[in-house]
Amino acid sequence: MEKAERSGEAVDAGMTDFDLEHYSPDTLALHAGHTPDKDTLSRAVPIYQTSSYLFRDTEHAADLFDLKQSGNIYTRLSNPTTDALEKRLAAMHGAAGAVATASGMAAIFYAVATITSAGQNFVTGDKLYGGTYTQFCFPLKRFGIEARFVDSRDPANFERAIDENTRLLYTESIGNPKGNVDDISEIAEVAHRHGIPFIVDNTVTPPPLFNPLEHGVDIVIYSLTKMIGGHGTSIGGAVVDKGDFDWQASGRYPEITEPDLAYHGVNFWEMFGAHERAVSPGLAYLQKIRLGLMRDLGAAPSPFNSWLFIQGLETLPLRARAHTANALEVARFLRGHPAVASVDYAGLPESPDHERALRYFPLGPGAVLGFEVRGGQAAGRRFIESVKLASHVANILDAKTLVIHPASTTHGQLTPEEQLQAGVTPGLVRISVGIENIEDILGDLDQALRASQEEAAASGAS
Numbered sequence: 001m002e003k004a005e006r007s008g009e010a011v012d013a014g015m016t017d018f019d020l021e022h023y024s025p026d027t028l029a030l031h032a033g034h035t036p037d038k039d040t041l042s043r044a045v046p047i048y049q050t051s052s053y054l055f056r057d058t059e060h061a062a063d064l065f066d067l068k069q070s071g072n073i074y075t076r077l078s079n080p081t082t083d084a085l086e087k088r089l090a091a092m093h094g095a096a097g098a099v100a101t102a103s104g105m106a107a108i109f110y111a112v113a114t115i116t117s118a119g120q121n122f123v124t125g126d127k128l129y130g131g132t133y134t135q136f137c138f139p140l141k142r143f144g145i146e147a148r149f150v151d152s153r154d155p156a157n158f159e160r161a162i163d164e165n166t167r168l169l170y171t172e173s174i175g176n177p178k179g180n181v182d183d184i185s186e187i188a189e190v191a192h193r194h195g196i197p198f199i200v201d202n203t204v205t206p207p208p209l210f211n212p213l214e215h216g217v218d219i220v221i222y223s224l225t226k227m228i229g230g231h232g233t234s235i236g237g238a239v240v241d242k243g244d245f246d247w248q249a250s251g252r253y254p255e256i257t258e259p260d261l262a263y264h265g266v267n268f269w270e271m272f273g274a275h276e277r278a279v280s281p282g283l284a285y286l287q288k289i290r291l292g293l294m295r296d297l298g299a300a301p302s303p304f305n306s307w308l309f310i311q312g313l314e315t316l317p318l319r320a321r322a323h324t325a326n327a328l329e330v331a332r333f334l335r336g337h338p339a340v341a342s343v344d345y346a347g348l349p350e351s352p353d354h355e356r357a358l359r360y361f362p363l364g365p366g367a368v369l370g371f372e373v374r375g376g377q378a379a380g381r382r383f384i385e386s387v388k389l390a391s392h393v394a395n396i397l398d399a400k401t402l403v404i405h406p407a408s409t410t411h412g413q414l415t416p417e418e419q420l421q422a423g424v425t426p427g428l429v430r431i432s433v434g435i436e437n438i439e440d441i442l443g444d445l446d447q448a449l450r451a452s453q454e455e456a457a458a459s460g461a462s
């Protein structure tokens with residue numbers, strides 16, 4: 001993308017007309033994707049709460065529809081506030097671009113379904129967020145797209161499941177809710193040996209905690225609802241594309257490399273591929289999402305929600321560090337607590353994934369951890385009912401501390417066998433550690449754990 005296009009036209013030399021590439025994600029989180037406009041001089045990104053945009057004349061309108069000029073037509077396709085969010089996300093990842101969606105689930109669906117058709121498959125790690133697991137097992141299956149689940153701890157398992165109909169590899173940066181850390185770079189190598197892209201859901205470890213694109217990953221997915229939004233106010237998602245994957249080399253992606261009949265014969269690879277002929281290099285896959293599934297299915301974010309996610313991004317680096325610092329304290333506290341049987345957190349030295357966690361997540365492997373309360377299901381439920389400061393909700397990575405019992409909620413739609421495969425044991429509690437004062441968090445957990453053992457003693461459980 002042209003630099004001018006990325007940063008907009010600067011109001012005043014020296015004001016915001018700087019070279020974005022020299023700044024760290026912490027700075028880009030505050031500045032990228034927006035330049036105050038000349039008319040209002042508004043410092044904050046404005047909310048463009050509009051469904052449609054004036055055409056200057058009929059030629060302008062025709063050019064926009066024919067992709068001869070870039071610009072806004074209708075907010076289902078693009079919107080200036082959402083555009084600032086997308087550009088900021090892209091800049092923070094060193095990516096070619098991003099497409100924001102109305103939810104994380106929509107981002108996952110668009111990312112996968114844009115490059116898969118009936119009769120084709122993709123290979124995915126098996127320790128996934130429950131909603132993703134269900135999307136892969138039910139709607140995608142009904143559309144004839146097969147998700148092949150493998151134990152993601154060994155990259156060779158991905159390789160064994162690939163065949164000539166495989167279109168992508170998929171996993172999460174840190175498994176939900178077991179907190180497993182897999183060998184992302186090696187899985188990326190497997191994907192690239194077979195000429196297919198590697199897509200990673202990085203919802204639980206956004207920059208500065210982790211940038212998957214620096215470890216061989218091609219496409220990153222977010223539920224913006226979580227740490228990026230950061231305050232539990234809005235649902236949203238995004239697909240971020242590094243932009244250098246060669247969609248043409250393997251001949252497996254005709255939806256991108258051949259004329260698209262759904263868009264009057266546009267060839268996305270010719271116009272937007274990773275080559276010098278392209279008008280906007282590196283955007284072929286994202287344009288296919290935007291002008292294909294987004295246009296046709298319509299899970300576009302509201303401009304107001306995009307604006308809230310921009311506010312979230314601005315403090316994300318600070319909050320991310322505060323979340324992970326508290327999470328490590330909580331993990332250490334739980335590990336030493338008599339009411340806790342086990343703790344799953346790759347930040348603890350005894351975790352089998354600790355060495356990998358240090359390599360991939362030097363600031364700490366996120367702030368979501370699982371632990372087993374002694375006394376099984378009854379004690380786990382009593383713990384959840386006893387917390388006072390922590391909130392019992394179906395969400396993670398709000399600024400507040402959150403708890404849930406996965407087996408009866410987020411993973412409740414799965415069979416007991418599927419639950420175990422996803423790492424969900426009956427007594428597992430998932431905690432998303434917030435940014436409250438750490439002593440206050442530990443005090444609340446301690447009193448709730450003590451209460452859980454009264455339940456266990458009363459029912460005679462050990």
Ligand SMILES: Cc1ncc(COP(=O)(O)O)c(C=O)c1O
Binds near residue numbers: 105129222237
């Ligand atoms: C890792 C992960 N990915 C995707 C999603 C789905 O996102 P959303 O709820 O924004 O649709 C979630 C939601 O919890 C999640 O935890």
